[in-house]
Amino acid sequence: MFIRNAWYVAAWGDEIQDGQILARRICNDPLVLFRAGDGLVAALEDRCCHRAAPLRFGRVTEGCLQCGYHGLTFDRHGKCVRIPAQDLIPERACVRSYPTVERDALVWIWMGDANKADESTIPSFPYHNDEANWPHRHQVIHVKANNMLLVDNLMDLTHIGFVHGRTIGGNEEMHARAQTKVTRAESGLSFIRWMLDSEPPTTYRRLYDFEGTVDRWQEFEFVPPSNIIQWSGAMKSGRGATENRNQDNTFSFRIFHGLTPETESSCYYFWSGCNGYEPDDPAATEMLFSELARTFAEDKDIVEGQQERLTERGEQGLVAVASDAARLHMRRIEQRLLAEEAVNNQVRSTT
Amino acid sequence: MFIRNAWYVAAWGDEIQDGQILARRICNDPLVLFRAGDGLVAALEDRCCHRAAPLRFGRVTEGCLQCGYHGLTFDRHGKCVRIPAQDLIPERACVRSYPTVERDALVWIWMGDANKADESTIPSFPYHNDEANWPHRHQVIHVKANNMLLVDNLMDLTHIGFVHGRTIGGNEEMHARAQTKVTRAESGLSFIRWMLDSEPPTTYRRLYDFEGTVDRWQEFEFVPPSNIIQWSGAMKSGRGATENRNQDNTFSFRIFHGLTPETESSCYYFWSGCNGYEPDDPAATEMLFSELARTFAEDKDIVEGQQERLTERGEQGLVAVASDAARLHMRRIEQRLLAEEAVNNQVRSTT
């Protein structure tokens, strides 16, 4: 079951080149993404309405997508505009199209009722456009787990001490006992964790020249259905970090996390690393990216193992612990959104 | 669901060498094929009646097949003729056998009621035996799609312009608008398409030395359940091709297509290319074969993609177009044959 009336990241903008077709499966719908004549991204069902051939075998022609089997051609709205062997085009000849918006280097897609697609609810991440102050690199990785298991992962950072001992972890107990303040909203949540006067972890030391202990923070914002905006960093202890994090000589980076469901048990993990500490040094941006990539690979392994167990035995016998607080609030928001959508669908189908 | 009271191609004759065992799955029945003592091909269920071991692990001995596990030995009719540790052989000790006929380089198999196996209904393709005038090469490829999707493919040749643009295709619109005459029979159909005064496509030009435009034809005969006999060619425009295609200096080749179901979603594609234009030149026959092999690989890709979509969503929402005419007639014949077989099976099970 997926929340469908929602914006998901479908692709990085630079994944969709002019004239090319990108195939993805989102919320279990097979799709193709391409740039129509105006450069805007179109998203169509990856299944021709003639004989069900995947449209990804086709080609982009005059801003439309031509099926590679018998040549039916569809515009950005999924309307068939050409059938090679005949002049009359039946009304029914069409494929499903999906609203898309390209913003902040990301292509967003709306998987549900197109009438409800409100662009103003797309989370903003202007750092992707701010090459001068927050140069970034990004990628997408495929994870064989339900996307919400990765949201879970990011809502309970006590895992850092255990999963990321060789990268951003370090002292386990420090992570477990980090002071965390959760701010709950009806439509999302955010939290900030402080590790004051602490040793910088391995990854931080590889990226930045620290002296002595640091005041380290992790600030996370969860935006439903499954996007997370992160700001993390550290500065020398005693400089009043908790009052003001925008000081010079501060190690700080931002991450965008977009967790988009492919199927019930697999997802795409879109993420970026934005360098806020040495923005003029491309090598620093590159190094931040490769260090973060290592930590995401660590998460991928354990979350895929978790998915195997859940697929086989479900949630039976599981016990929540104190550090699940933010995660449980997030899950309640999800449940409410799913329930609302189920009610709406029922109303629609009975009227 | 398969039409079982029908002849399918089980193998090329030269795939079954003396003393060897060829394992195939046809209509979802696992089989072994081997040459019994008289050189005739036998087809048995690939499952020993003792402990269900696959007979393909066995060996051919004295014209019989000996199971490789405990040595039970079966004759060409599936009757057990030896049990190593005992003298008495129970009547029930037998495996299913299937009627086979070797003809025109092909081994045909009857998957249904053996009493109905009428050899006279096997399609004839004498060109496989006519090395002087129609030398050929053949192969079998495995396709992860229902066999009827490949019959569909051959019944709607407008696909040639799109799928085979780099081989036998060329002008898409020309293929879509080619004059096609379909001849419907109760037990099959044939059609011929003419592209008069047209440019020869890439593949044709690689195979033959054309000057100027050609009159090009494609003649197809569908023989249920899933065999197709093709004669294609081209000659210089203006020489009366539509009246007489058996003239000198004509580029012409024949193809046998045998589409045999392995499972509901996979099949064997047996095909040959017979060289009717330079029969004395083995290199020409070889080159025809390799050019055709490229076009079949193009079909395989798109048809496998089509199968994925149909497996997932079925035929819902699909729209037929004008070029589906022959295909739809073919599908009606199939439906009638399936329905007849279902009635027969019901009658048999109630009497």
Place this chain on the structure above:
Amino acid sequence: MFIRNAWYVAAWGDEIQDGQILARRICNDPLVLFRAGDGLVAALEDRCCHRAAPLRFGRVTEGCLQCGYHGLTFDRHGKCVRIPAQDLIPERACVRSYPTVERDALVWIWMGDANKADESTIPSFPYHNDEANWPHRHQVIHVKANNMLLVDNLMDLTHIGFVHGRTIGGNEEMHARAQTKVTRAESGLSFIRWMLDSEPPTTYRRLYDFEGTVDRWQEFEFVPPSNIIQWSGAMKSGRGATENRNQDNTFSFRIFHGLTPETESSCYYFWSGCNGYEPDDPAATEMLFSELARTFAEDKDIVEGQQERLTERGEQGLVAVASDAARLHMRRIEQRLLAEEAVNNQVRSTT
């Protein structure tokens, strides 16, 4: 369906090194095995009770197992003894543990009701500890077949002539007609086969310097649920082998076979080869092992093929033969044990 109130081999003792975690699936339960503080092997469910992460990603610490996701820590009994972010540990925070016993180089596990785990019913195989007289090498192979198909295999040795023609087989008819004496007990069975005055097979000749014909024996004991103890050998004919097999200049070896179900259609095959003929020569022990490994690979192939057929069509139409006698007795014991367990479970669930 598995017999669960039974001892199965879970591992070779030397597979579980201090501080390491070995993951196995037994009777379809995912498990981890590790050495607790006292060196004794502990077996826990491979699923953390917090978020279902596999415990195999964790680490052994102070004789306990710490989950690699959020750090919950479990003792050898599956009791949670630490939750990083909190002081109170709920009673329900635990994972299933399984009784284990390490004996004769093997780690045994009890998969059912722990109250019924009686160590005295573990089969004894002291040769694994007798390096002076029976030096051995061992391994475990994974077989994609129900474990009972391999027990079947060992209960009907007429297969040797057919499956192992190039190793321990040789004359097929001799194997089929070997004099076999089966001794049935309520809780197991044993049999001995004699091939008197026979040619030693290929494998035997590679391992030992025979002159002339031999009196050869194979003695097997089946211990439910799925363990088999074998003593095989041969000595020069005419020396009274049937009266006394413990003579000098006798080629003799012992094999322990432990067939442990992984799933309904896969298993672990634990086996050893114990050299009783040249105990002082490590090269002879090594060579015995590699010859036996070849025969087990031959069994694996055919039994995996058999499993495929049984998965697809079950046992329908199968016919027992004379050589199935021991096998059928073994299967009746299994059925009785399964039925008893089903009754016990029913009684337990209604009281």
